[in-house]
Amino acid sequence: xxxxxxxxxxxxxxxxxxxxxxxxxxxxxxxxxxxxxxxxxxxxxxxxxxxxxxxxxxxxxxxxxxxxxxxxxxxxxxxxxxxxxxxxxxxxxxxxxxxxxxxxxxxxxxxxxxxxxxxxxxxxxxxxxxxxxxxxxxxxxxxxxxxxxxxxxxxxxxxxxxxxxxxxxxxxxxxxxxxxxxxxxxxxxxxxxxxxxxxxxxxxxxxxxxxxxxxxxxxxxxxxxxxxxxxxxxxxxxxxxxxxxxxxxxxxxxxxxxxxxxx
Amino acid sequence: xxxxxxxxxxxxxxxxxxxxxxxxxxxxxxxxxxxxxxxxxxxxxxxxxxxxxxxxxxxxxxxxxxxxxxxxxxxxxxxxxxxxxxxxxxxxxxxxxxxxxxxxxxxxxxxxxxxxxxxxxxxxxxxxxxxxxxxxxxxxxxxxxxxxxxxxxxxxxxxxxxxxxxxxxxxxxxxxxxxxxxxxxxxxxxxxxxxxxxxxxxx
Numbered sequence: 450x451x452x453x454x455x456x457x458x459x460x461x462x463x464x465x466x467x468x469x470x471x472x473x474x475x476x477x478x479x480x481x482x483x484x485x486x487x488x489x490x491x492x493x494x495x496x497x498x499x500x501x502x503x504x505x506x507x508x509x510x511x512x513x514x515x516x517x518x519x520x521x522x523x524x525x526x527x528x529x530x531x532x533x534x535x536x537x538x539x540x541x542x543x544x545x546x547x548x549x550x551x552x553x554x555x556x557x558x559x560x561x562x563x564x565x566x567x568x569x570x571x572x573x574x575x576x577x578x579x580x581x582x583x584x585x586x587x588x589x590x591x592x593x594x595x596x597x598x599x600x601x602x603x604x605x606x607x608x609x610x611x612x613x614x615x616x617x618x619x620x621x622x623x624x625x626x627x628x629x630x631x632x633x634x635x636x637x638x639x640x641x642x643x644x645x646x647x648x649x650x651x652x653x654x655x656x657x658x659x660x661x662x663x664x665x666x667x668x669x670x671x672x673x674x675x676x677x678x679x680x681x682x683x684x685x686x687x688x689x690x691x692x693x694x695x696x697x698x699x700x701x702x703x704x705x706x707x708x709x710x711x712x
Numbered sequence: 713x714x715x716x717x718x719x720x721x722x723x724x725x726x727x728x729x730x731x732x733x734x735x736x737x738x739x740x741x742x743x744x745x746x747x748x749x750x751x752x753x754x755x756x757x758x759x760x761x762x763x764x765x766x767x768x769x770x771x772x773x774x775x776x777x778x779x780x781x782x783x784x785x786x787x788x789x790x791x792x793x794x795x796x797x798x799x800x801x802x803x804x805x806x807x808x809x810x811x812x813x814x815x816x817x818x819x820x821x822x823x824x825x826x827x828x829x830x831x832x833x834x835x836x837x838x839x840x841x842x843x844x845x846x847x848x849x850x851x852x853x854x855x856x857x858x859x860x861x862x863x864x865x866x867x868x869x870x871x872x873x874x875x876x877x878x879x880x881x882x883x884x885x886x887x888x889x890x891x892x893x894x895x896x897x898x899x900x901x902x903x904x905x906x907x908x909x910x911x912x913x914x915x
Contacts, residue, residue, distance in 0.1 A: 507825060509821075509824065509825055530827050530828070530829050531827065532827075533824070533825060533826060533827035534826070534827030535827075538822070538825035538826060540818060540821055540822060540825065542816070542818030542821070542822075543818065543822070544816070544818040544819050544821055544822025544823070545822075546819060546822075546823070546836075546841075547819075547841060548840045548841060557826055557828075558826055558827060561826075561827055561828065561832075604822075607826070608826075
């Protein structure tokens with residue numbers, strides 16, 4: 450793999466709140482620091498504010514209070530469009546452009562950044578390989594010729610194209626069936642190990658969170674209620690909400706609970 | 713048929729004028745309809761007002777509109793073209809609005825999230841994806857204009873309508889029939905050509 454380790458940026462949320470124009474407080478005073486290279490998973494029920502929170506990082510949503518910093522720099526100091534080109538973004542609906550080929554989809558951000566064609570072509574093949582899609586077979590396909598799992602692999606490749614130091618993933622695997630989801634989870638875990646970018650991943654799926662996270666951030670009603678390694682969350686749930694959320698004794702959770710605490 | 717053989721040149725000339733009238737009107741109407749359609753798709757309340765206005769204009773009888781325009785702009789192609797531009801707006805604006813509203817919101821979310829500006833999102837994602845539906849609007853507008861452009865003959869603006877109105881005035885059935893059939897054939901041809909364009913855009 451020619452991919453170099455890009456390293457990940459540190460993401461800090463400082464007293465972040467988001468109030469919608471109708472008065473709803475989607476996010477309430479969240480303070481959170483995610484170290485560079487961490488795979489952080491925001492876990493919580495639907496409507497808990499986790500998607501809203503992750504979208505403040507790339508300024509798709511502007512917080513009504515507090516500050517978001519990437520590597521110490523306030524994101525508001527940056528032009529939102531230019532900022533987003535440096536942050537990977539994967540959504541549940543994937544949103545591949547249907548009139549573009551797979552290669553053209555992956556090339557969107559490098560093209561915006563003005564990379565030359567040879568470099569873009571090299572990068573596209575490298576990324577398709579990274580997400581386990583054989584470049585020669587997939588490069589020229591249109592999105593309608595892809596399965597749901599393949600489409601989301603392309604979505605991940607597109608998000609990683611310009612070597613972002615932060616990758617935001619908003620319920621990326623929620624729309625695919627369980628077997629494909631499992632494969633995609635293994636894939637993103639491997640990609641994370643290979644490129645070491647900071648990942649902020651949103652899910653309502655407890656098993657997914659425990660399987661992927663270096664650090665789980667449990668949210669409820671707009672607040673962070675607990676953060677910790679998966680084993681910590683399982684061993685010492687902070688309060689009834691977390692206990693009931695992670696409490697069901699599935700096989701995965703037993704396995705994770707048996708994982709030694711990382712130092 | 714004997715008329716067509718004897719006056720083939722004049723029929724071809726009127727057909728050519730007809731095509732030019734419709735083409736000029738569409739060429740002027742599209743640059744007006746595109747921004748109106750974008751505005752209407754983006755702002756629902758303003759959009760309702762724009763669509764209501766284009767709909768109301770469309771209901772004005774063509775002879776009445778032409779008569780009014782002649783008072784202001786005089787006899788000739790200018791009045792005809794202005795009338796056709798007005799009538800084209802309904803189909804064109806509706807096509808643009810329907811096309812843009814039909815774009816999957818996930819595409820816009822992904823585009824903005826990747827760092828496309830609002831303008832880049834519109835030009836590189838929304839318009840291309842909406843294109844088949846927009847072309848459907850162009851097709852409807854073109855067919856409508858081919859039919860309406862016959863009344864241009866009434867105000868001395870040329871086109872196939874000239875054959876029809878002259879024939880009526882002189883009690884000659886043949887030019888009337890030839891003019892009408894030629895207009896119908898032109899409408900069918902425009903329809904087929906633009907359907908082809910829609911299929912191409914959908915590929």
